[in-house]
Amino acid sequence: xxxxxxAGCSSETDEALSPIKVEIVQTESGxxxxxxxxxxxxxxxxxxxxxxxxxxxxGGNSIRNWTTDSEYQNTQDLLDSAHANGVTVALCxxxxxxxxxxxxxxAGAVAAQLDEFRDEVIKYRxxxxxxxxxxxxxxxxxxxxxxxxxxVNDAARMIHALDPYHxxxxxxxxxxxxxxxxxxxxxxxxxxxxxxxxxxxxxxxxATKEIGFEEPFLVTEWGALGYWEMEKTxxxxxxxxxxxxxxxxxxxxxxxxxxxxxxxxxxxxxxxxGQKQERTPTWFGMFTETGEETESVDVMHYIWNGAWPAxxxxxxxxxxxxxxxxxxxxxxxxxxxYEATFDVFDHDNDPLSYRWEVKPESDANQVGGDFEKSIxxxxxxxxxxxxxxxxxxxxxxxQYRLFAYxxxxxxxxxxxxxxxxxxxxxxx
Numbered sequence: 001x002x003x004x005x006x007a008g009c010s011s012e013t014d015e016a017l018s019p020i021k022v023e024i025v026q027t028e029s030g031x032x033x034x035x036x037x038x039x040x041x042x043x044x045x046x047x048x049x050x051x052x053x054x055x056x057x058x059g060g061n062s063i064r065n066w067t068t069d070s071e072y073q074n075t076q077d078l079l080d081s082a083h084a085n086g087v088t089v090a091l092c093x094x095x096x097x098x099x100x101x102x103x104x105x106x107a108g109a110v111a112a113q114l115d116e117f118r119d120e121v122i123k124y125r126x127x128x129x130x131x132x133x134x135x136x137x138x139x140x141x142x143x144x145x146x147x148x149x150x151x152v153n154d155a156a157r158m159i160h161a162l163d164p165y166h167x168x169x170x171x172x173x174x175x176x177x178x179x180x181x182x183x184x185x186x187x188x189x190x191x192x193x194x195x196x197x198x199x200x201x202x203x204x205x206x207a208t209k210e211i212g213f214e215e216p217f218l219v220t221e222w223g224a225l226g227y228w229e230m231e232k233t234x235x236x237x238x239x240x241x242x243x244x245x246x247x248x249x250x251x252x253x254x255x256x257x258x259x260x261x262x263x264x265x266x267x268x269x270x271x272x273x274g275q276k277q278e279r280t281p282t283w284f285g286m287f288t289e290t291g292e293e294t295e296s297v298d299v300m301h302y303i304w305n306g307a308w309p310a311x312x313x314x315x316x317x318x319x320x321x322x323x324x325x326x327x328x329x330x331x332x333x334x335x336x337x338y339e340a341t342f343d344v345f346d347h348d349n350d351p352l353s354y355r356w357e358v359k360p361e362s363d364a365n366q367v368g369g370d371f372e373k374s375i376x377x378x379x380x381x382x383x384x385x386x387x388x389x390x391x392x393x394x395x396x397x398x399q400y401r402l403f404a405y406x407x408x409x410x411x412x413x414x415x416x417x418x419x420x421x422x423x424x425x426x427x428x
Contacts (some may be wrong), residue, residue: 018155022131024192024216028265042267043092043304045219045286047227048274049073055273056085056151056298057305064090064220064269068120068135079129088131090169090220090269091124093117093155097368099141104147110154118162119156125163133159133166134220138196142367149186156189167191171220173368176202192266196221199229201253205261210371212374219258221270223250223286223296227279233328235265235399235421237361239326242316242387242416254303270300277374279362280401282415288405292413312414314352317343317405321392321418328421332394340382341389342416346401350408356385358392361399361419394422 022035033040047055047063051071055063063082068075068091075091082313083088096102096113104110116400123249124130133348136157139148149170155170168185171194173180183193194217197204201222208217224246230238252269258268275285282288286296295313302308322338324330332338357377378400383391392402403417 007260009178019126024266031266032264038239040387042088042218044267045273045300046269046271048272050078050081051273052078052081052087054083056087056137056307058301060273060300061304062088062131062269063273064092064134064266066092066217067094067263068092068124069094071349075124076127079124079127082129083127087129088146090132090134090198090218090367091130092134092137093120095139095148095155097136097139097141097150098145098148099142099368099370104145110151114151114154114158116160120425121162121414125166125267130166133163133168134194135159135168135170135190137171139170140171140179146182146186147292148383149183149412152183153187153189156191169194169218169220171196174211175204175211177211178397180211180213192217194218194220196271198223201257208264214264216264216266221271222253222258222268223271224284225249227243227283233419233421234329237399237419238279238400240280240417242295242319243296243313243414244316247299247313251300252300254354255300270296270329276369277372278369279372280359280403280417281374282403284415288347290414292407292411294413294415310408311350311408311412312347314344314350314406314408314414316406316414316416317321317345318419319343319412319416321402321420324418326416326418330418332392332420332422334394334396334422334424337383337391337393340388340392340402340404340418342406344406344414346386346408348408348410350410352388353407354386354388355405356390356392357403358382358402359394362403394420397422397424 008228020036025032025034042062043060044058044062048065128265135152153168159168168190169192170190173196175195203397214221225236232238272284275287275289278284286294293313298309298312319342321330321340344352358381359375359377362375378395381393381395399421401419407413
């Protein structure tokens with residue numbers, strides 16, 4: 001049996017709070033997360049920057065983050081905001097992955113990292129919003145040295161000694177028998193393992209059965225299909241789903257997979273309540289760069305509440321460039337003009353406004369969600385960037401991506417994009 005306890009003082013009132021025991025109990029139907037003696041259903045999403053009030057208003061009750069040492073978000077403030085809004089936090093200790101150049105055979109470096117984590121655990125262990133400690137994110141991604149899981153075990157042991165009230169987990173980017181065996185052998189102090197799956201979500205039940213994984217687990221990232229899972233153009237760049245196609249994947253993933261895993265799955269966190277640049281500025285975020293909600297937020301609202309929000313996001317019918325879709329290898333000639341059309345409808349018949357932009361194709365090669373720089377847009381290549389149908393003047397030869405956005409007047413947006421290749425001469 002695994003125990004989670006919430007204890008501490010409110011930073012707002014300084015009133016001592018009694019610990020709330022949270023435990024995973026095994027019943028006839030499987031594992032159940034209990035909090036305060038009642039079943040606790042995680043309605044979760046990953047959130048790096050505080051948007052907790054809006055998140056809670058949509059019905060969410062638990063978030064996970066990726067570091068206690070962010071230059072963009074103070075962790076204490078995040079926990080305080082969560083507590084004030086009835087939200088719990090799966091708090092991530094930023095254990096360095098091997099792909100960043102960290103050597104897990106360097107005993108001194110490993111010990112120094114553990115000391116840093118000890119300070120973080122002491123700082124936050126009594127906060128009432130704390131739910132679980134996540135030790136590192138996808139440490140298996142591009143790794144070669146299994147000693148990383150010895151370090152995970154040391155961190156879990158340290159946490160248990162300092163904080164007997166909150167469990168420990170680490171996240172992995174695949175469901176693999178050898179990896180599961182490695183973690184069981186090297187990190188027995190972990191309470192649970194957390195899986196992060198995108199397209200592979202739809203094979204998660206079969207994958208866990210195949211490797212004989214019968215323990216309770218979390219899914220700490222799931223959502224839109226990854227760029228590594230998508231069909232590519234003839235010049236090797238991935239096509240991206242529209243915001244509406246992604247929302248459909250969210251809904252299908254919950255209905256077909258996550259809901260069916262009850263009894264072993266003790267909670268899940270959708271990715272991402274926010275926005276980030278990862279190959280494109282729209283790939284994983286449920287929000288736009290300018291803060292509008294997309295249809296994936298509507299879906300999470302529906303999942304958490306059993307009803308759609310009062311006002312819904314616009315929905316994409318199609319996007320085309322030169323009469324072709326993203327999967328039709330759009331090749332243009334430099335200097336020539338081509339029609340671009342964005343077909344969108346709104347459930348509530350709200351008036352829609354539009355924005356087009358063109359960016360050079362990303363040349364990023366980072367993995368595991370590592371930081372990517374944003375890409376500036378080209379100026380003067382779209383004749384009317386505020387119309388549903390416009391003209392694009394093909395820039396100089398190279399690889400590009402055309403983005404389209406449609407906004408209602410309630411803070412919602414839809415988006416889509418098309419990768420295109422510009423060549424010298426008529427090579428269409």
